[in-house]
Amino acid sequence: MNPSLPSLLASIIVPLEQHNVLEITYTDVIEYFVLSRPPLSSVAKGALLRKNRFKGVCITQVFLDEGNHLICKPNGVPYGRQILAKKIDRELLDAFSSTDLIIVL
Amino acid sequence: MKKINFIKTLATNTRMSVFERIGLVHKQFKYETPPYLMETSLPCYDEYHALSPKSWRGLNKRAVILTILSLYELFDVVYLLFLIRQKMREWFSGKDKKRELLEIEKAKLVSVIQTMIANGSYRLIPGVLNTRNSHILRNQEVDLTDQDSDQLHKPARITLHD
Numbered sequence: 001m002n003p004s005l006p007s008l009l010a011s012i013i014v015p016l017e018q019h020n021v022l023e024i025t026y027t028d029v030i031e032y033f034v035l036s037r038p039p040l041s042s043v044a045k046g047a048l049l050r051k052n053r054f055k056g057v058c059i060t061q062v063f064l065d066e067g068n069h070l071i072c073k074p075n076g077v078p079y080g081r082q083i084l085a086k087k088i089d090r091e092l093l094d095a096f097s098s099t100d101l102i103i104v105l
Numbered sequence: 106m107k108k109i110n111f112i113k114t115l116a117t118n119t120r121m122s123v124f125e126r127i128g129l130v131h132k133q134f135k136y137e138t139p140p141y142l143m144e145t146s147l148p149c150y151d152e153y154h155a156l157s158p159k160s161w162r163g164l165n166k167r168a169v170i171l172t173i174l175s176l177y178e179l180f181d182v183v184y185l186l187f188l189i190r191q192k193m194r195e196w197f198s199g200k201d202k203k204r205e206l207l208e209i210e211k212a213k214l215v216s217v218i219q220t221m222i223a224n225g226s227y228r229l230i231p232g233v234l235n236t237r238n239s240h241i242l243r244n245q246e247v248d249l250t251d252q253d254s255d256q257l258h259k260p261a262r263i264t265l266h267d
Contacts, residue, residue, distance in 0.1 A: 012213050012214050013210055014207070014210045014211060014214055030230075034234070043234065044234075045234070046233065047218050049218070062214070068215065068218060068219050069215055070211055070214065070215055076207055076208070076211075077207065095228060095230065096228065099227050099228055100221070101221045101226065101227035102227065102230060103227050103229050104230045104231075104233035105229065105230070105231040105232065105234060
């Protein structure tokens with residue numbers, strides 16, 4: 001990973017809906033992609049981004065089109081959510097492995 | 106006649122300054138109907154004009170006072186409109202600024218995602234957005250002979266080509 005990316009990633013403040021949980025699980029994130037998929041034909045992928053925080057982790061879930069651009073609501077805010085969790089379950093950790101991005105198709 | 110007496114007092118009271126007189130007349134005219142409007146008879150109108158202080162002779166005092174007052178009130182209204190305009194401008198520019206910031210943050214996020222994809226530093230989980238693969242939601246019950254589920258548990262590291 002490009003060394004400047006983590007700092008850039010940490011500085012991003014997109015006004016997505018925020019959730020605070022104790023533990024984020026693999027099932028939670030996948031369920032969100034399936035159940036909260038925007039009703040738009042342009043949705044091609046989902047992106048799951050991990051940012052390490054001082055106490056826990058911040059998971060950002062957004063939807064992308066074919067060109068890897070954010071799918072946004074009419075007011076310009078992207079579809080998606082941000083979860084601040086103290087822990088990540090084993091399964092989700094394994095899914096991330098050593099990377100900070102998961103693309104779901 | 107009460108009003109006429111008031112004017113008479115005003116005219117004969119030489120100890121009062123012009124500004125004090127203006128103040129009194131203003132009060133009288135602003136909140137009460139002027140005598141010549143109440144009593145349309147000519148003597149009343151004449152009496153009213155005849156009782157004017159000497160220093161004001163030759164001027165239509167009421168018109169001058171009312172003009173000054175109208176200008177003052179007009180200035181108030183204009184100033185209020187100016188304040189409203191300023192507030193509206195601030196509000197709209199704030200909204201524009203917010204939208205601009207949102208676009209910058211979105212661009213940063215997209216740039217990070219695209220860079221990571223280009224570098225191949227990501228994991229891929231296929232078959233999630235396709236809701237037919239509902240077994241993904243029930244991880245524990247996955248049939249291990251299922252090809253998709255196998256892919257799910259061992260995500261392939263591939264590079265996407267746009």
